Amino acid sequence: MPNSDSFVNWFRDSSPYIHAHRNRTFVIYFGGEAVLDDTLHNLIHDFALLNSLGIRLVLVHGIRPQIDQRLKLQNKQSQFYQQLRITDDTALQCVKESAGLVRIEIETLLSLGVANSPMSGAKISVISGNFVTAQPLGVLDGIDYQYTGKVRRIDSAAIHQQLDLGHVVLISPLGYSPSGELFNLSAEQVATEIATSLQAEKLILMTEQSCQSTESGQLIAQMTTLEAEYLIDHEPQLEASTQCAIQSAIYGCQSGVNRVHILNRHIDGALLIELFSRDGIGTLISSTEFEIIRPAVLSDIPGILDLITPLQQQGILIPRSEEHLEININDYIVIDxxxxxxxxTALHPVEQHAGLIACLAVHPDYQKATRGNQLLEQLLNKAKQHSITRLFALSTQTILWFKERGFQDSQFSTLPAVLQESYNHLRNAKVLTKDL
Ligand SMILES: CC(C)(COP(=O)(O)OP(=O)(O)OC[C@H]1O[C@@H](n2cnc3c(N)ncnc32)[C@H](O)[C@@H]1OP(=O)(O)O)[C@@H](O)C(=O)NCCC(=O)NCCS
Structure with a gap:
């Protein structure tokens, strides 16, 4: 039995993510290797949990090792060109068999509901179908890829309909052509195209390894698409499935998917850790900066209150109500x-050419990484734009921090009248000023 305090704290900390993910569409890719693994049932439990939490799930599975196994049984080997399988008649038969078996296996595990199992009561309905239209890859560099195809169109309306009904949509890497042919597709490409056409909030690619720098061996926690392109160009030794995932991620982001996560499927619970904890465990790729400093908007108020309430309770910050935040939201800037x-933090204009710095807070997990400095820099710029020439701060416990950044001790009498009136003498905060 885990320590009840840590359990309660952990559960509470995950609640912002539960709210944020509900009714969002996530497309999750996992390779055929995951299906062969003994730990598949754990992955399936995690999918079931995501479904129970109201996430609209599209699962795309691969079948590469299953195709290889079947070919091997017939003493046959696939031909590859530029890492792509050339699908001849024999391989196509193996593709059909593999896709059918894998699909049934996943559907079986998702249907499990015996008492005392993590799937008990889950009641998941899974839908598969001909949502992907494909066309042949054709002849490239003189090589005929035969039944290897590429995505031509995704029936996103039909997938959305199924998701609206609460179904989990399960997609195999197959595509059908209007002329009645079947094509073998890259599962990563299918997942990326589906995420793009559904305008999914997240595309999650479960790979064989973590995405880490070959030089330092360190996990790369986040990258913009520009950084991801640089990595592909400069780290050619990256593991193949990671390289393929990064390329899919870049394409996905450029085509409108907000966030692409690359997760090492060997880490038990990687999906849950990534989606419901502050820093996750995988690599997040996005076309925009992952962390930005920006003016606050009304929808930030719950997040600001979450951040400042503990500091208000400790008496470090003065209490600020939701109404105060609503009225003064334009004074605030946040790090998102x-x-x-x-x-x-906030800059309240007080009187002509004077302003008060207030409500400065950095979440404890993110302190000592110059975020406080960055907020102050932004406020100084904002102050200059508003022709403010003197800044005030009232502090009980952060006096030195302000002084190290050019603020000076000042007298109560130097405070503008309006601040003198609202000054809480019991609190006895020090008056600090900085002339710009
Ligand atoms: C003060 C605060 C905003 C600084 O945020 P931050 O992102 O850690 O700031 P920076 O990374 O730019 O600066 C970190 C430096 O400030 C120091 N520092 C942090 N809090 C301090 C304090 N109360 N007094 C003096 N120095 C402090 C750190 O020790 C660190 O210095 P070091 O690197 O030499 O050890 C943050 O600690 C905080 O939110 N504190 C609680 C709320 C608060 O006090 N708000 C001010 C109300 S007036």
Whole structure:
């Protein structure tokens, strides 16, 4: 039995993510290797949990090792050109068999509901279908790829309909052509095209390895698409499935998917850790910066309150009501880290050419990484834009921090009248000023 306090804290900490993910569409790719693995049932439990939490799930599975196994049984080997399988008649038969078996296996595991199992009561309905239209890859560099195809169109309306009904949509890497032919597709490409056409919030690619720098061996926690392109160009030793995932991620982001996550499928619970904890465990790729400093908007108020309430309770910040935030929201700036507010501050214009810095807070997990400095820099710029020439701060416990950044001790009498009136003498905060 885990320590009940840590369990309660962990559960509470995950609640912003539960709210944020509900009714969002996530497309998750996992390779045929995951299906062969003994741990498949754990992955399926995690899918079931995501479904129970109201996430609209599209699962795309691969079948590469299953095709290889079947060919081997017939003493045959696939031909590859540029890492792509050339699908001849024999291989196509293996593709059909593999897709059917894998699909049935996943459907079986998703249907499990015996008492005392993690799937008990899950009641998941799974839908598969001809949602992907394909066309042949054709002849490239003189090589005829035969039944290897590429995605031509995704029936996104039909997939959305199924998701609206609460179904989990399960897609195999197959595509059908209007002329009645079947094509073998890259599962990563299918997942990326589906995520793009559904305008999914997230595309999650479960790979064989973590995405880490070959030089330092360190996990790359986040990258913009520009950084991802640089990595592909400069780290050619990256593991093949990781390289393929990064390329899919770049394409997905450029085609409108907000966030692409690359997760090592060997980490038990990687999906849950990535989606419901502050820093995750995989690599997040996005076309925009992952963490931005920006003016606050009304929808940030719950996040700001989450951040400042503990500091208000400790008496470090003065209490600010939701109404106060609503009225003064234009004074606030925040640091937004992938949708979470991790820092904030405000500049309240007080009288002509004077302003008060207030409500400065950086979440404890993110302190000591110059975020406080960055907020102050932004406020100084904002102050200059508003022709403010003197800044005030009232502090009980952060006096030195301000002084190290050029603020000076000042007298109560130097405070503008309006601040003198609202000054809480019991709190006895030090008056600090900085002339710009
Ligand atoms: C003060 C605060 C905003 C700084 O945020 P931050 O992102 O850690 O700031 P930076 O990374 O730019 O600066 C970190 C430096 O400030 C120091 N520092 C942090 N809090 C301090 C304090 N109360 N007094 C003096 N120095 C402090 C750190 O020790 C660190 O210095 P070091 O690197 O030499 O050890 C953050 O600690 C915080 O939110 N504190 C609680 C709320 C608060 O006090 N708000 C101010 C109300 S007036």
């Amino acid at each position: 880290r992938d949708g979470l507010i991790i820092a904030c």
